[in-house]
Amino acid sequence: MKKIFKGLICAGLVGAIAAGTLGAAGCKKDSHRDPESSPLRLAIGACDEKFNPLYYTSQNDGIIANMTQISLITADAGGKLTVGENQPTVALDYLETYYNAEGVALATGNGREVNALPGGNVNGDVNGSTTYEFLIKNDVKFSDGVDLTVMDVLFNLYVYLDPLYSGSNTIYSTKIKGLQAYRQNLPGAGEDTNLSTTEFYIKAQERVNQLILWSEGEIEIDLNDKEAQTTKDYKTVTELYEKELTADWNSIVTSWSETYKDYYFTEAWQAFYFMEQAFEEQKRPNDNGVLVRFKDENGKYPTELDPDVKTGEISLRGQMLISAMQDECTEAKIDEYIAANPGTDRANAMLTLQRNYAIKYLHTSNTGRSNIKNILRYNTTASSAVEAFMQDEITNAQKGKEQLVKNIEGITVSRSNQFNGKTYDEEHDILKIEIVGVDPKAKWNFGFTVSPMHYYSGTFEGKNYVQEAMTQYENGTVYTENATEFGVKYSDVNFINNVLANDSKNGVPVGAGAYKCCTYNYSSTGVDSHSFFYNYMAFFERNTYFETVGEEIENAKIKYVTYKVTNDDMIVSSLLTGEIDYGEPIAKSDNQTACRSLSQITYETGGYGYVGINPKYVPDIEVRQAIMMAFDTADIIEYYGDSLVNVINRPMSNTSWVWNYVDQPKTPYYTPAETAQNIIDHIESNGGWRFRNGSWIHEDGRRGLSFNFVIAGESTDHPAYAMFTHAKNFLEEAGFSISVGTDLKALQKLVTGDLSVWAAAWSSSIDPDPYQIYSIYSNASSTKNWNKDGIVSDGGVKFPKEYAIANEINERIIAGRQTLSERRRSEIYGKSEGDSMEDLCALDLIMELAVEFPTYQRYDLCVFNGNVLDRSTMTEKPSHNMGPISELWKVAYL
Template identity: 30%
Template sequence: MKNKVFHTRLIILLAVIATTIFVTGCNCKSCKKDDDKTYYNNEVDPLVFSTQELDKVFNPFFSTTGPDSNVVGMTQIGMLGNDKNGNITYGDSEGVVTKDLQIVTEGTEDKDQTTTYYFVLKNNIKFSNGSALTIKDVLFNLYVYLDPAYTGSSTIYSTDIVGLKEYRTQEADETEQDSFKLKFQVEAEARIQALVDATVEILEEHGDSKPDKDQFREYLIAYAAEFESISDNFKNVVKDYDKAIALFKEELETDYNNSIDTYEDITFSDKNGKVYKNLLTTDVEVFLYNEGYLEWNKEEAKLVSSLVNDPTTLKKWTKEQAINTIYADKIPNALEEVVLYWNTSIKLNDYLVNEAMEAYFQNDTNKEFPNISGIQFANRTSSVTVNNVTYPVPVYNADGSVKEGNEVLSIKIKDVDPKAIWNFAFSVAPMYYYSDAEHIAKFDYVSNFGVEYASQTFMNEVVNSPAKIGVPVGAGPYAASKSSGGLDNITAGDFYNLGIVYYERNPYYILGPAKIKKLRLQVVSSSQMLNSLYNGEIDFIEPNAKPETIDELDSKKEDGFGNKSIQTSGYGYIGINAGKVPDLAIRQVIMHSINTQECVNYYKTTATAIHRSMSMSSWAYPKGATPYYPYIGGAVPEDLSVVNPAYASYVRSLGKKAGDKLTSAEQETFIRNQVEGAGYTLNANGVYYKGNHILKYTFTIAGDETDHPAWQALFHASEILNNVGFQINVSPDSQALTKLASGDLTVWAAAWGSTIDPDMYQVYHKDSNATSVLNWGYKQILLNTGGKYDTEVALINRLSDLIDAGRKTNNQDERAAIYSQALDIVMQLAIELPTYQRNDLFAYNTNKIDVNSLTPNADLSPYKGLTSDLHLVSLVEEK
């Protein structure tokens, strides 16, 4: 399925994963007539779609993965829609909130220019509980997305709305606005440094006695009492220590969970290249291996451990024993390392920044800027004219719904911004559900909009509470239900149960109730997808668009199975987290070792090689782009001015010409030169290391199978790298979706579902709060501990400036030139290697689905799919 509006750039992992669940029989709900044709009942029989593995964050404000956002999208209605060409749509015939739209640009460019967007709201939209959607709900959504404490993936805050910076910072001075969050960052870093200083001094004095975490805490209390009178930085060290070790314990728990059921995929090779399999047989061993307490010695071809003399005894260890052993080994003796370099450092920093910000605003109860001046209920007190139609002040019913007239929302931005209109296409979720009674009662259009200002507590405990994560509510064509049916009192366990998501039509949907009453999404593995379609378990699937799959489906047409291929709006890529692979040279070596043509070959004739991080369906994709990281085993490209300079310099030094190939020895020399030039040396186990960092990584394949476009490319890259001192394992992972959303993967294969506008802010800008920047390791880069990311920080600053520039003009040629430069910088960062552009393949049961109710062929495009008008889809019913 395709959402009507691409609000965010979604992470879509390439393999669908999980357990096959059978849907119960029809109990005579469908019936056969004398002509032996089976008919179905739209009121009784469910329509079942396949879905990828779900992360179960079904909240419109905080969902991040593609599958989760699809689950949520069924229940939501957007401010705007889009047509097959990617143009904005609105009006009475569209399933959107906006009845009419006018965009007015005034003033002088580069001086006092502003653009105002007038949205005339429909007055007859209802949420699935029957309550009216009004401008209060629209304003509530905007104030959630624009609150300084909001941490979801939407980047509406990147739009330069008049008064927004003043509101988010409570500062009038532009210099203060620009450095607003910096003061909280400085405070957080000072607190972490105070904890480090205290730790170093205490361990110097008491290290010989080997204090445990509790004894260390006692020393810390005494230390704080002695020094807090000298500096405020030390008054929080005990509290920060408690938070740090709690976060570290959580990190170890997460690391252990990430190790579960992966031991069969871990292999080793000795100095002669002989491969050893199945040496690890427990989750505990994998966990200890990943944490560096169990290692492979290439020279002696055996496992060694710093914990025990005989590593085989670790097979009997329990989860608790393993976690507690590492915890005790690191705390407090390696506390400095933990709070500066482990993932704990990022979470501790974020926690302290948010705590400082929340405390700052709580102490300043009288806000100088109580609202965003550029966002107005335009006809609240007087009439307003939009497209030559005058809209008077609305008249309301007792329940707050509009009785007469239409409410008009206006949003004024500075200058122009081609992405702004797409940012304003957000889904409108109900305030009654996502806020609470206390804040709703205070709603006054002036300083209260159903949101507690700058409160992380409000965001976590009200907007994103556990119940609201599990059950989405909105005004879309469908509403959350349960296996037995009904829309009342739905719990998270009802809505998603045993791999199936349950919906029923929203009886109040603005375009009329959906034709099919019951709809389901069912998690199914890629290997079972076609069989699930053929046996009637699933009605509509999205398999990989391999030629052999298309041929197989074509041969099934007479059996009642149709298929369509549509150019995708996204692309495949291989990502590298710079937080986990901190050296630029190492990331570059990994990219040179990957033959992306192998990803293209997986799809044979149905995919094309792509060389920049943007969909080729976009008008802004650089024409004639070539690989920045040529495959180390491939032909030397003709133009060495557009490739990684280190590679270009090396092949020139060898006298290579276009079309020549590097020998195996030359490939190895290049890799070793890069690695050793970055300061790495071989350890006793034959693996490169620098300080505490070892070149031991997992390359993750999404799903539980190796039938994946990137498997061969990553596996062959691992062979190249392992031969020269890396320790790489390539592993399928059924939990990859969850890990990717939290930034827990090191190297992985995935695909983007791109936005209609080519704006790059959400995924690559330094100020983006979207989860995609977690994937790249932006937080570690921008913290820049010890200055190790100086090069990357400079690149990201330049990249962010270009992204900003791309939003200051509506001229497509100018924007395309800007994005071409920006995409080159993305390549220089070595965080994302584009691999292929392919088609989306849809297959469906034509015996059950009325194909005439699907989107007509003439309207299909990367932006409009077969079921974009889901409320019109029907089953095959007897006429």
């Protein structure tokens, strides 16, 4: 037994040594590698394994999918639009043209600059249009040898613009001419829709008439039958009427004293009731005995709510309305409201209670059976109801699968050998997209990848969509307005799930990119989702047709590439062990030190870090400003290291072209507080808070300033954590109560606007237009984080300062979208003319709003094995637009 035991130990030791030797052999850091047999090993984060270029939603899935794709257009390292023979794009040339409302061309652009035409200008025309033309390359092939044609481009467009598209592409937000009609399946829909001529309008009107007949007692409906159409319509009408009342209240609440200055009203609700005809004017018989409205000796019109000048009485009806309102707005109810809505002052609380009651009273009074006919005849609700019922009829028609609008008017194809003043040896297809008005950043929506129609589309319910589309291409129909086949079945979720995004297509992406998928043993045959993404690794092989993308394009130098799923905290270790040849660890000085034996490249990243403060939870602007005064960005510099981070003083990336035209501010907008007393003084001098005996008390009765600072994620290893901790200490000296913590669900709460103070980072976008985040017309979830709806919806009652600032910001944003001149846009965004609100630029106004405190702009760190990879084959001057290995096909081994 002893011998056996010893033998086992020996065998174990030998095995371990052998394995270690094997391992060491496999782990050898080759100084020279054969590009034809040695794969380039890259790192990637966790994937959802949905590698469909049309439908991926995770960024990492997109990176994998896009290894096999090329796009219609692309951007160079400087962020300028670029196409051509030496670019991996489908477009050979590009032209944008701006027209005024009369159709006269004002200016043209090549994606890099805009030039005014004779008699034109570079401002575009919001009432005009813009066309984007793409000259499609000939003879480009996908990785399976099939030709890439304009039909593939159209296929991709119609997938992204389908009403049921649910991927991450947002091209549907572009105002392409005819797009709304296509998506809604409503002929003529759009800005100039004349709805009255459609059959749906007639059906909608019939439904309204049914309710009127019921109201007049001509027919009966059973309101208990929830499934009956008339019951549903009645409910819709009552909901629309409530919206109308709310809109009316919002319009009258700030203007009633001027609008009704000839009346004796003393409060907004009285004017509101009068406007909604809840009571009438007092009338007197004239000399002919006819009742007429009259002005009393004070020159004002009395109403049933006002004291009769002669008798001093209010009508019974008026007395009832007044009493009811008084009962609704007692001191106790106001206190109750304030307790439920901290930050509200008494005046606003009373106003809100009055509003809620008045709307409820009118709604109840007027939506009964006998009165609803009046709403459906005379009120705004009448037209809203017709529109709503029309939309319902349209939806029902769509359920019947009848496609009424078969193509998008603004997307057309032609063929020519002439383009943008040049003559080519052979004809090319030209894709033209027309949008309504002018939108400087719309062109970036056309940077989508072009996936093969023959692979992603197919046969469904007996129809071969690929064949139908190619037939129209071959017989020339695609060049006419009768083109209706693009390889996509309109608005059909089964087509999407079973054809476009079925399991096999989600697992293996195909395209015309530098690489194609292969199996884990580097074979091109038998590639499926299991063999391609194998044990958390993705395998790629050189696409030998890639050189067809351009005359100056060559096939990839390294034949095989693998992506290994690697957590962020393992990237440095993986680089040091040689498991991966190139990685992008977090740019910190610790990581730089750890990787000192390897080659490194750094460049400024496109996005930037910020701290958000939501007015929904921190309603006082001076308090938000004071919190910002407590932040010290030096803590963030310490986290990353001096050479790897820059301070940023305005909410716009340092890498934006805006700073090419205007000077970047070198100092923070809010002077950092040196003592807690600075904080106290700032709050006291700008609002109703007072600091007494170590506590904060507001003149409206609120007490205490207590907030939670949140770091997204589960770890406090975050650049903002130290800054938050120091700010907490500072603010607590100034009487605040602050807690600092992490929140795993923080990113989800950002989507719903449920965080009060948080640290996060914006990712970069090529165009600096802040519409999506800061326009009062934007519906993006990011607007919830500055409580846009809360600030704007009540006309500035609760947030008067913020309301005024938000409107100014919006004006700047709209102005920036109405010119094509980068210099002018830069001035609008980044150059204030003075200190008054009218003179502030957009970025200073955003700082004035005190909802976003920009903290840092870090660098990206790229680390690679310099003994293996040839630095000279990587991007010479990488940027956030083009990283070191963005042109992966050019990268070579030493």
